[in-house]
Amino acid sequence: MGVVLGKIGVIDAGIGNWTSVVNALESIGVPAFAAREPTRLNIYSHLILPGIGSFHNASKKLSMVGWRFGIQDFVTTGKPILGICLGMHLLGIESEEGEGQGLSLLKMSTKKLSADGSLRVPNIGWGELNRVVDHPILRNIEPGSRFYFSHSYGVERGLPVEISTTVHNKAFSSIVAKDNVVGVQFHPEKSHSFGKEILKNFTRM
């Protein structure tokens, strides 16, 4: 319903799997492009920051070629940005995973998942979301929807930016957001139709 007039930029800074995200968006009819130039992000209506790898390496890459400034400028115009997995961690301040600074767009930091319990770390597998606060990203997400997680680090629960939690040995924040900045710990591009709904909701923000 409704026409998406936007143009989604999926950041290709060598720190994430942009192809899967572009494919997922294209499969729901949303034009998406690899965004490779930090000085030209204003051509996009939305940005997505995918992330695979380590916080330390990703943080170094963001400091190269002006990504930090480019992203921060984009965000100050009020247009939405979505961080996925490590991309979500990079929206915060810092991470126990390694050295380096996040983008400090959200007041949160990333910690190692608790190994205290019967579940193993990394958390690899499908999980459900416990909605804490209503948010457009969760529109039409029914109970029973499942999402693919693959991570050893996460944002602890209870922060003001928390939108939903998911349980591992301890609960962690699976979605965080403030204004136009959103982060999801899971991989919506790898979560079948459930994930596509999340991506669709993001493109409508």
Added chain:
Amino acid sequence: MTSLTNQKRLIPVLTLRDGALMKSRKFRDWRYIGDVLNAVKIFNEMQVDEIVILDTQASNENRTPNFDLIEKIASECSLPIAYGGGLITVDDAERVIQCGVDKVIINSAFQRNPRIITDIASRIGSSSTVVSLDAKFLMDSYMVGRNSLQDLDAAVIRANNVGAGELLVQSVERDGTQSSPDLNLARSVVLNSAIPVVYAGGVSSLYHVNELWDTGVDGVGAGAWFVFNGPLEAVLISYPLLPAK
């Protein structure tokens, strides 16, 4: 109210030779199944939990991975894919991830030099780095390896220590037989592993799957069960509709 998490995964394991989908029995006796892209499309439509793709030729013949094919496979999937076969350098591992694959599976390279896992994990993340062990029971214990044998327990502990994010253990003897899983093998690996474990080999029913959940594994892989049907093993791609785990 808490919600379910880390629901256990049931994973089709697809093996490739010459770009085609093949199925082995005890890691030899290969049968042609069909076009891998068609199979992957079907599994994607069935919304399976995850898919493992193993290129045994790339592995055995020391070839580099077929990146084009891997990219095509990944583009068919809105679900997680793990790829293994011929991965011996950090750059290749990263390149496979850039193709749209979520996890790389390392077997021989780990046997030759376990530290490669540390290097790969620090580039692509440990949750994207899987160590694969092919196990056989010899004399009085499980051994792993193709060219040289190592003790299973030692290999499991080593994989954990060098920073792997997940273990894939396959029973050589049960492979392709659909006879039943080697529960002792599954239990042994779980016992020595702090990282998640996926077991494959001999699984052919939900009863087997439930037995494996009881051993503590986080995932169950199956090949023959999902590509063959009936006593004459006709080719048919299938996947069970599962009740909530």
